[in-house]
Amino acid sequence: MTTDLGKAAALLKAVQHVTVLTGAGVSKESGIPTFREAQTGLWAEYDPEKLASPHGFLKDPALVWRWYDGRRQKISQVSPNQGHYALVELEKFVERLTLVTQNVDGLHALAGSTRVVELHGNISRVKCFDNNHPATNVPLGLSEPPLCSCGSLLRPDVVWFGEALSPSNLAEAMEASRTSNLMLIIGTSGLVHPAASLPYLAKQHGAKIIEVNPNESALTEIADLFLKGPSAQILPGILSLMNESVSKKQPKGARE
Ligand code: OAD
DSSP, rough: OOOOOHHHHHHTOOOSSSEEEEGGGGEEEEETOSSTTTSHHHHHHOOOOSSSSSHHHOOHHHHHHHHHHHHHHHHHTTOHHHHHHHHHHHHSSSSSHHHHHHHHHHHHHHHHHHSSSEEEEEEEEETTTOOOOEEOOOOTTTOOOOOOOSSEHHHHEEEOOOOOOOOHHHHHHHHHHHHSEEEEEHHHHHHHGGGHHHHHHHTTTTOOOEESSSOOOGGGOOOSEESSSOOHHHHHHHHHHHHHHHHHHHTOOOOO
């Protein structure tokens, strides 16, 4: 009897181009909280209007700076988990894998994924508020934002509510979604657009959709296969089946 993990492994082995869309859930086993889970989600405890919007920043730059500084410090101490590593391994089974993430923690690249589109930016980078000038060597632990050489306040290089995504990143994510044979959606509530529109685009263009999440999301209704569970368990499970079927194909006694 084929299990759902087996079905996912077979689907993934049959396609050439996979687009992966990840959200906060993929980093949960690394110790980074998600945003919208009751009790434990960041937005259950903090107000996104104050902390993740341009007007919130201008109202109290020091408060916003310190909140992101705390997150940067935490993220600098964590490591990728087995889910991130399984996505790196998946690259060897498909001709093209585009990993589109809403996460700003940089853990996919740190794990070794090679084609990562960071739709919402990266918390380790800093830029200036007025002109987007990048800033380097900004130390952790400052209690307020330093100034750019142009005089503007520095801020984290992440996309805040009410801000546009980088047009080139969005174009790359859309092109990948349109042209892939399969989209793997992992650990996102599917509530924040335009990221949450990408699976619809993929589906419209004929891609199969596999979702991995311990809970149903706004995207579950369009999934062809829903794998219920934490990604740090489900993804390595799929990869181990994919590896098994490769070794089964080797005839007995085969030599290198
Ligand atoms: P959410 O917090 O909205 O959703 C997290 C999802 O992860 C939920 O569907 C959980 O069920 C799921 N989840 C929890 N534990 C998991 C696990 N171990 N394995 C897999 N999935 C798990 O986070 P996002 O969908 O990423 O934007 O949120 C999207 C955007 O909203 C974020 O990028 C952020 C936020 O405001 C910005 O910062 C711009």
